[in-house]
Amino acid sequence: MARVRIATWNVNSVSARLPRLLDWLESRQPDVACLQELKVSEDAFPHLPVQALGYQAAVHADGRWNGVAVLSRIGLDEVSRGLDAEPGFPEPETRAVAATCGGVRVRSVYVPNGRTPDDPHYAYKLQWLEALRRTLGAELPRHPASVVLGDFNVAPTDADVWDPAKFVGSTHVTDAERAALAALRDLGLTDVIPRPGKGPHPFTYWDYRAGAFHQDWGMRIDLVYASAAVAARVSDAWVDRESRKGKGPSDHAPVIVDLAP
C-alpha cells in the first residue's frame, strides 16, 4: 500500500476555477480530492479534463449553488449521494457524496451556512449536521477506515477565527454548532488540524473583501474528520495557502493530508 494523499477544496464554482483546479491537480498530485461548491449541474461538471488527468469522479450537483464531488485515481467504489434522512431547505440539496477509494471511505461535505442564528437556515444547518452524524454512525461499523472532509462552515474553537470578538452573535462559532462537531468526534473521529501554510493560524478561508487574505483575517472551517484507523496513518496535513494567492482564486484554500502506507 502506497502513501495516499487526500485533499479537500471548496472551489467556489468549478467552472470559474477549472484552469486552477487542473493546475492544482497536476502540481499537488492528490490521489483523492474532495470538492465543494461546484455551482454547476452534474452534466456541466468538467468530466473530460478531470478524466484526462487520471481521475474518476463521483459528482452530486444540482446547478446554481452547492454541489460536491470526490475525485479519485485509486479507485471509486460504493458511491453514495446525500445523507440518510437528509433534511432540506425545503428540499434536500447536493451537499454530500461518499465513495470508497483505495480502501478508505471518503465523504465530501458542504455544510449549510446558517446565515444568522435566528434564520431558518441555521436550524437547517444543525439538522443537517445531525443527519451527517447519524449517517456516519450507521456507516462506521462497516467502514472503520473513514474520513469526512469538506467545508463544515463551523470554526471548532475561538483559535480558529482571526478575532473572536468580531464573531459574537454570528454563525460558525455558536455553542450549538460546536456541539454538533463534538458529536461527530464522539463517533470516534479526530479533527486532523493542518499545519498553517504561513503564519500562526491554519486558516482555510478568507473573505474576498477588504484585503482579508493579506491581513490574515481568516477562519479554519474546512475540516478533516478521520476515524482512528485513518488518523493513525496521517503523516502530514497542511493548508495549501499558495492556492489562495494570485488572480482568480477561490476564497478557500485546499487542505492536503498524507496517509502513510
Added chain:
DNA sequence: ATGCCTTATTTCATAAGA
C-alpha cells in the same frame, strides 16, 4: 468586514456566501 468581492442567473439587479 456587515459588503470594501465573487459567483450564477430569472443579468444593467438579485441572492448567496461566512
